[in-house]
Amino acid sequence: MRESRRNCLQTEKIEAYLGFARRAGKLTLGVNAIGTLKRGVHLLLLDGSMAQNSRKEMMKYGAQFACPLLEAKDLGVLVKKQGCKAAAVRDISLAKAIFERAEEAGLTTIGGLNG
Numbered sequence: 001m002r003e004s005r006r007n008c009l010q011t012e013k014i015e016a017y018l019g020f021a022r023r024a025g026k027l028t029l030g031v032n033a034i035g036t037l038k039r040g041v042h043l044l045l046l047d048g049s050m051a052q053n054s055r056k057e058m059m060k061y062g063a064q065f066a067c068p069l070l071e072a073k074d075l076g077v078l079v080k081k082q083g084c085k086a087a088a089v090r091d092i093s094l095a096k097a098i099f100e101r102a103e104e105a106g107l108t109t110i111g112g113l114n115g
Helices: 003-023 031-035 052-065 092-101
Strands: 027-029 043-047 069-072 087-089 108-111
Touching: 003 027, 003 087, 027 031, 031 052, 031 069, 031 087, 031 108, 043 052, 052 069, 052 087, 087 092, 092 108
Parallel strands: 043 069
Antiparallel strands: 027 087, 043 087, 069 108
């Protein structure tokens, strides 16, 4: 019971951090939009149901930007945009805060650097 409550709190914190990034204009949504970025990406997130080709593309971006890549069960809920499959956080402090709480919130590190 206690573990589930802690997981919920960490998920809410990640939702809040992603909301801060979105309001600050430091969150890019969508694989194609991420592909247009040249630099400044500190964290990539992808949805667990993402298509295999898009997943490969995100792995490539993880290497290009030298940043961690996290997988969420339902990214659309976290970023408050239904159907969203990919997101890039361009603020370093928010990216660090999300990455530090990722494991407790049920996010999986699947590629890129580990911090």
